[in-house]
Amino acid sequence: MMVEQRMTETTAVSWAAAELGGAKLGDARLNRRLVRVAERLGAQPSASIPVACGGWAETQAAYRLLAHEDVDWQAVLTPHWECGIERMGHHPVVLCVQDSTELDYTAQPGIAGLGPLSYLRQHGPYVHPTLAVTPDGVPLGVLDAWLWTRDRATFGEDKRHWPIEAKESMRWLEGFERCAELAADLPDTRLVYVADRECDIHEFMVRARRQPRIDWLIRATHNRCLAEGDHPWDRLAQAPVLGEVTFALPARPNRPSRPVVLTVRAERVTLSPKGAEPVTITALRAREESPPAGVEPLDWRLLTNRAAVALAQAAELIQWYGTRWSIEVFFRIFKTGCRVEALRLSTLERLEPALALYLIIAWRIQYLTVLGRVTPELSCDAVLDPAEWRAVYVAIHRQPPPVIPPPLPVMLGWIARLGGHLGRTCDGPPGPQALWIGLQRARDLAWGMHLASDLHAHSTS
Numbered sequence: 001m002m003v004e005q006r007m008t009e010t011t012a013v014s015w016a017a018a019e020l021g022g023a024k025l026g027d028a029r030l031n032r033r034l035v036r037v038a039e040r041l042g043a044q045p046s047a048s049i050p051v052a053c054g055g056w057a058e059t060q061a062a063y064r065l066l067a068h069e070d071v072d073w074q075a076v077l078t079p080h081w082e083c084g085i086e087r088m089g090h091h092p093v094v095l096c097v098q099d100s101t102e103l104d105y106t107a108q109p110g111i112a113g114l115g116p117l118s119y120l121r122q123h124g125p126y127v128h129p130t131l132a133v134t135p136d137g138v139p140l141g142v143l144d145a146w147l148w149t150r151d152r153a154t155f156g157e158d159k160r161h162w163p164i165e166a167k168e169s170m171r172w173l174e175g176f177e178r179c180a181e182l183a184a185d186l187p188d189t190r191l192v193y194v195a196d197r198e199c200d201i202h203e204f205m206v207r208a209r210r211q212p213r214i215d216w217l218i219r220a221t222h223n224r225c226l227a228e229g230d231h232p233w234d235r236l237a238q239a240p241v242l243g244e245v246t247f248a249l250p251a252r253p254n255r256p257s258r259p260v261v262l263t264v265r266a267e268r269v270t271l272s273p274k275g276a277e278p279v280t281i282t283a284l285r286a287r288e289e290s291p292p293a294g295v296e297p298l299d300w301r302l303l304t305n306r307a308a309v310a311l312a313q314a315a316e317l318i319q320w321y322g323t324r325w326s327i328e329v330f331f332r333i334f335k336t337g338c339r340v341e342a343l344r345l346s347t348l349e350r351l352e353p354a355l356a357l358y359l360i361i362a363w364r365i366q367y368l369t370v371l372g373r374v375t376p377e378l379s380c381d382a383v384l385d386p387a388e389w390r391a392v393y394v395a396i397h398r399q400p401p402p403v404i405p406p407p408l409p410v411m412l413g414w415i416a417r418l419g420g421h422l423g424r425t426c427d428g429p430p431g432p433q434a435l436w437i438g439l440q441r442a443r444d445l446a447w448g449m450h451l452a453s454d455l456h457a458h459s460t461s
């Protein structure tokens with residue numbers, strides 16, 4: 001315990017202090033505890049709370065924090081929101097990507113307050129975060145998160161006739177409105193709300209018209225009626241081709257990387273479904289005309305308020321929609337990396353602030369992964385604790401650390417090596433998994449080094 005105390009004293013401002021130091025939980029001790037718990041859980045994101053806390057006293061302090069009546073998920077996320085908004089202000093365009101995922105706690109029957117998931121026999125909450133991402137994929141923060149549970153009483157009922165306010169679909173509209181509010185505080189940044197097929201809701205497009213400060217880009221599900229009586233995708237099939245977009249489709253868990261050529265068509269159309277207000281939008285279709293044999297062609301039907309008159313505008317929108325994948329990576333870090341579905345807490349009220357903490361921890365892992373790729377000049381001490389990067393340096397080189405911190409991508413390569421990434425040219429840049437394992441080892445190494453130096457100090461004094 002003594003050694004541990006000294007360790008936090010010698011460490012410069014930790015990432016958790018920088019990110020959560022502005023917390024206002026109503027009591028300075030509680031604020032400090034939030035930072036300390038975030039440091040602990042963030043150092044070992046895959047471990048259980050007791051293991052990450054490393055002792056009964058610290059574990060109890062973490063549980064007391066999560067059970068405290070003033071600590072809800074919004075209060076935990078607020079300081080991180082503020083830091084995220086600050087980061088967004090430095091970018092001309094920021095994509096606000098939203099998506100939902102279910103968290104399955106069926107293996108733990110004892111958690112009070114959960115509801116059914118896709119099936120009645122499963123239970124857990126849903127989480128619907130907004131991830132702020134630059135067009136080249138740097139996550140800037142979690143801006144918002146809708147957490148909800150389904151009602152057993154109305155499970156399976158036909159909810160089509162329900163007002164939008166009562167439906168789960170409302171999360172897309174409310175998430176959008178929250179981004180629109182943010183846009184007012186970011187005059188030099190253009191926000192673009194990005195969502196998948198689930199957001200193809202006519203009411204959403206109607207409401208979005210009232211928010212000129214923010215753009216939106218979604219994938220289409222429906223082939224709605226146009227004012228002239230025909231349908232957008234039929235009309236687009238007749239439209240002239242704007243041009244072709246070529247890029248390397250990144251590898252995904254179920255498919256290898258391959259070069260793709262998409263034929264792009266776009267047209268301004270007025271959607272006019274029966275009994276609803278008409279809205280004029282751009283319908284854009286990007287389709288792979290000649291995919292390799294046996295491969296399903298890429299075919300994106302996108303809807304947006306933005307214009308796509310020239311190929312460059314359309315290509316930009318396609319690239320932005322591609323960046324939507326960032327939120328899928330984020331969910332993988334959150335669920336597989338941080339193992340949030342294994343959290344053992346007795347009620348939803350305690351689970352929610354813990355989930356909020358892990359949203360921030362998952363964001364940081366993704367931030368590190370991507371930042372190393374897009375900003376090769378950045379020094380590693382911009383995002384890593386000094387004790388961490390120094391320990392990694394010593395472990396890899398068996399030499400004392402340099403005075404000047406190495407660049408972040410080089411350091412991330414070493415950290416990923418600790419996490420099992422082989423670092424050959426054919427392996428590509430390290431992914432989040434090698435990094436979250438490596439970061440845990442870096443923390444252990446830092447801890448070991450402090451222990452060793454402390455023992456040494458004792459033996460020579």
Ligand SMILES: [Mn+2]
Pocket residue numbers: 099100196198
């Ligand atoms: Mn989705």
